[in-house]
Amino acid sequence: MNKDQVAFGIDIGGTNTKIGLFDYSGTLLSFRTIPTPKATEPALFIEQLAQECDHILASELKLHLGDPKIVGVGAGAPMANYFTGRVDHAPNLGWKEVPLKKLFEEKFKTHAVIENDANLAAVGENKWGAGKDLSDFILITLGTGVGSGLILNGKLYRGNNALGGEGGHIIIPHEKKRLCSCGGLNHIESYLSAKGIKQTIFELIGEEWTIEKLGIEFKANNLRAVTIIDTIATELATGFVSMAVLMGPQAFIIGGGVSKLGDSFNQVVLKKFDELVHFSLKGKVKIITASLSSDKGAIYGGAAHIIDEVFS
Numbered sequence: 001m002n003k004d005q006v007a008f009g010i011d012i013g014g015t016n017t018k019i020g021l022f023d024y025s026g027t028l029l030s031f032r033t034i035p036t037p038k039a040t041e042p043a044l045f046i047e048q049l050a051q052e053c054d055h056i057l058a059s060e061l062k063l064h065l066g067d068p069k070i071v072g073v074g075a076g077a078p079m080a081n082y083f084t085g086r087v088d089h090a091p092n093l094g095w096k097e098v099p100l101k102k103l104f105e106e107k108f109k110t111h112a113v114i115e116n117d118a119n120l121a122a123v124g125e126n127k128w129g130a131g132k133d134l135s136d137f138i139l140i141t142l143g144t145g146v147g148s149g150l151i152l153n154g155k156l157y158r159g160n161n162a163l164g165g166e167g168g169h170i171i172i173p174h175e176k177k178r179l180c181s182c183g184g185l186n187h188i189e190s191y192l193s194a195k196g197i198k199q200t201i202f203e204l205i206g207e208e209w210t211i212e213k214l215g216i217e218f219k220a221n222n223l224r225a226v227t228i229i230d231t232i233a234t235e236l237a238t239g240f241v242s243m244a245v246l247m248g249p250q251a252f253i254i255g256g257g258v259s260k261l262g263d264s265f266n267q268v269v270l271k272k273f274d275e276l277v278h279f280s281l282k283g284k285v286k287i288i289t290a291s292l293s294s295d296k297g298a299i300y301g302g303a304a305h306i307i308d309e310v311f312s
């Protein structure tokens with residue numbers, strides 16, 4: 001890539017869509033967030049995204065960036081399939097059978113790469129974030145849904161037909177029966193998504209708290225908050241134990257809105273993890289927070305895909 005070449009990284013989430021404009025070195029030049037519409041045709045939404053990106057480019061031109069040329073768009077969405085270029089079924093978006101890569105290439109008139117959103121976040125953290133010096137880690141995003149991306153031997157592992165790495169749908173043993181957005185029972189996502197955590201809070205204390213309030217009360221050592229954190233940390237650690245014995249990762253990196261609970265939450269999860277995990281892994285796996293802010297990993301990963309392709 002030359003200095004006048006730029007790439008867009010886009011992350012289509014269940015609630016918001018994030019757009020980042022990056023230069024050849026991975027510097028984020030411009031960032032904006034727009035709500036993801038609930039009932040809009042995907043093709044119309046991608047057209048709206050293309051218009052947003054035009055506005056961003058126009059405003060960056062005003063900042064004297066020269067005459068930037070878009071070399072590609074790297075976009076993430078839940079259930080986006082790198083190999084087929086499609087999103088066949090994404091309950092958190094209400095999308096079925098969407099040819100996402102084709103839509104991006106038509107509307108943006110440039111090369112596009114699409115990828116599962118959590119995979120992209122893992123790629124971003126691996127290239128520029130908390131996983132920069134790690135060869136084996138699991139990135140887990142706790143947000144509207146729960147996603148995961150696997151970096152094995154320094155490379156993104158997608159599995160057969162890009163169907164691997166869906167750690168949010170690992171079943172955790174539980175006395176409750178809670179339905180996941182996918183229709184399954186007692187998946188990690190049904191307890192650790194923002195919605196799942198809020199449901200747990202209500203079940204435990206009979207009040208409606210936001211994740212932010214939970215974080216504030218936990219910092220203030222509120223006993224009810226400590227009980228809630230203990231409960232959700234145990235649920236997350238139980239899921240991590242299943243993933244860890246299979247992969248032997250150096251670390252779990254937590255991203256997504258819930259990661260704002262921060263390091264004190266990670267420490268509770270780690271304590272539970274070390275209690276539950278196979279002896280061979282005790283004390284050997286770190287639990288850290290994503291460093292490309294809680295919500296920018298996937299847009300960095302989208303840019304990383306494009307930059308790596310253009311350079312290679």
Ligand SMILES: [Zn+2]
Pocket residue numbers: 168169180181182183184187189
């Ligand atoms: Zn599920």
